Amino acid sequence: MxxxxxxxxxxxxxxxxxxxxxxxxxxxxxxxxxxxxxxxxxxxxxxxxxxxxxxxxxxxxxxxxxxxxxxxxxxxxxxxxxxxxxxxxxxxxxxxxxxxxxxxxxxxxxxxxxxxxxxxxxxxxxxxxxxxxxxxxxxxxxxxxxxxxxxxxxxxxxxxxxxxxxxxxxxxxxxxxxxxxxxxxxxxxxxxxxxxxxxxxxxxxxxxxxxxxxxxxxxxxxxxxxxxxxxxxxxxxxxxxxxxxxxxxxxxxxxxxxxxxxxxxxxxxxxxxCVLPSRNARHGMLYTHEGIINIKNEKWKKDFSPIDARSNADTSRRHSKAYLRHLFLSKELLGAQIATLQNLTFYLQLVRAAREKIKQGVFDTWKEKAITQYSQRL
Missing domain, CATH: 3.20.20.105 (Queuine tRNA-ribosyltransferase-like)
Incomplete structure (x- = not known):
């Protein structure tokens, strides 16, 4: 073939x-x-x-x-x-x-x-x-x-x-x-x-x-x-x-x-x-549907909301930001695994969403809103 x-x-x-x-x-x-x-x-x-x-x-x-x-x-x-x-x-x-x-x-x-x-x-x-x-x-x-x-x-x-x-x-x-x-x-x-x-x-x-x-x-x-x-x-x-x-x-x-x-x-x-999503994940930078998160920041210490409620990854819906921050500060391998799964899942969801918007004929207008939302640092 x-x-x-x-x-x-x-x-x-x-x-x-x-x-x-x-x-x-x-x-x-x-x-x-x-x-x-x-x-x-x-x-x-x-x-x-x-x-x-x-x-x-x-x-x-x-x-x-x-x-x-x-x-x-x-x-x-x-x-x-x-x-x-x-x-x-x-x-x-x-x-x-x-x-x-x-x-x-x-x-x-x-x-x-x-x-x-x-x-x-x-x-x-x-x-x-x-x-x-x-x-x-x-x-x-x-x-x-x-x-x-x-x-x-x-x-x-x-x-x-x-x-x-x-x-x-x-x-x-x-x-x-x-x-x-x-x-x-x-x-x-x-x-x-x-x-x-x-x-x-x-x-x-x-x-x-x-x-x-x-x-x-x-x-x-x-x-x-x-x-x-x-x-x-x-x-x-x-x-x-x-x-x-x-x-x-x-x-x-x-x-x-x-x-x-x-x-x-x-x-x-x-x-x-690109190695960016997986490499950044190992350093605690997460790409989410709300924006970019540095999970090591103090602000997530008592945030018990899901890592990314819209993620296809069960681990991102199941575990909280506070828990993931704890894993990183404790240098647990699981922290890097959960973060990598989040970022790669987000990237694949992103290109599939782009495909759907192209199919609908609204990609260009959707793109501007998506870039603004996904690029903001939380």
Whole structure:
């Protein structure tokens, strides 16, 4: 079964759309948020909770981290990532480009690829476009990402231009390797290219045109949400989406806050991922239907109302803010688990609500009210 995309509804006053991405492991309803499971697990969350509470339709894993630990031999012997972690729905693997970028002085970028030292034991490794495709093939992800360089912000234009062209050359090598290693396995994989170009409009336009020419089933936008102002992010997304084919899903990598999601949905983005909801949860920041809560604050000490009465998570309706604050101050693991479940459930409820509002043709007006409500700090 090939990867196909159907657009079911278009909003009347924005570029938001609701669709269905068909994959060999099931249908993904867009717009969608993808929980990040870097090392084949979403921190603190059971697979049954992802399925039955959060209602995730796809999760992410990371090539760099899985390559280092547990290693390809273990995952291959397990029968691939789906058998290894028991997640039966689609999995997308990040190629490791962003992780290598974040290593700073512990990596060296050349035309061949990226030489880096493991953050675990300091051992030396080399990622090339070819090896990254092979690694992701072995991991067994349904959607695998092309190897790219994620430029920092701010970034000199000359560097951004040179990096973009190298990313395009790496992309060609990724597609060559992908075609050479196509198998007759029961489950098909697809390769998604990534638009780069920092915050320079002419570079982004050039990169988007190049990526569009590849006619891939999914197109991604990288190199944003790395420190640039939100206004620059939105400007780049609007420009790129005017060039990428509307008939294919658009994936904005590493974004972001609830407001970021809704604004980018209005610009025509279909897929998102971000560590923000789970990472912030572990530090006591909760996204709720009333607004943003720092559960460690004194004001919640005697607040016995539910964490979020509108959450689909039973734990958020069952437990009080005062109890969750107590768990955090006591450094109980359960506190981080409940908070993570709250945030990821909220994010998936948010994109499902967006889909429903697009269907009703009222997304743009609903978006403004939702951003105001969900962004307020309580």
């Amino acid at each position: 090939s990867f196909t995309f159907d657009i079911d509804y278009n909003d009347k006053s924005s570029d938001a759309r609701a669709g269905r991405l068909h994959t060999p492991r099931g249908v993904i309803h867009t717009p969608i948020f993808m929980p990040v499971g870097t090392v084949a697990t979403v921190k603190g969350i059971h697979m049954s909770e992802l399925e039955e509470v959060i209602h995730a339709e796809i999760i992410l894993a990371n090539t760099y981290h899985l390559y280092l630990r547990p290693g390809l031999e273990v995952i291959d012997k397990a029968g691939g990532i789906h058998s290894f972690n028991s997640w039966k729905k689609p999995v997308l693997t990040d190629s490791g480009g962003f992780q290598v970028y974040s290593l700073g002085k512990n990596r060296k970028i050349t035309e061949k690829g990226v030489e880096f030292r493991s953050h675990i034991d300091g051992s030396k490794h080399l990622f090339t476009p070819e090896s990254v495709v092979d690694i992701q093939r072995t991991i067994g992800a349904d959607i695998i990402m092309a190897f790219d360089e994620c430029t920092p912000y701010p970034c000199p234009k000359d560097y951004a231009r040179d990096s973009m062209h190298m990313t395009h050359r790496w992309l060609d090598r990724c597609f060559d390797q992908f075609s050479k290693t196509d198998t007759d396995s029961a489950v098909q994989q697809c390769l998604a290219p990534i638009v780069q170009g920092s915050v320079y409009a002419d570079l982004r336009a050039q990169s988007a045109a190049y990526i569009a020419s590849k006619e891939a089933p999914i197109n991604a936008i990288g190199g944003l949400s790395v420190g640039e102002p939100d206004e620059d992010m939105y400007a780049m997304v609007e420009l790129i989406n005017g060039i990428l084919p509307a008939s294919k899903p658009r994936y904005l990598m590493g974004v972001g806050t609830p407001a970021n999601l809704l604004e980018n949905i209005a610009l025509g983005i279909d897929m998102f991922d």
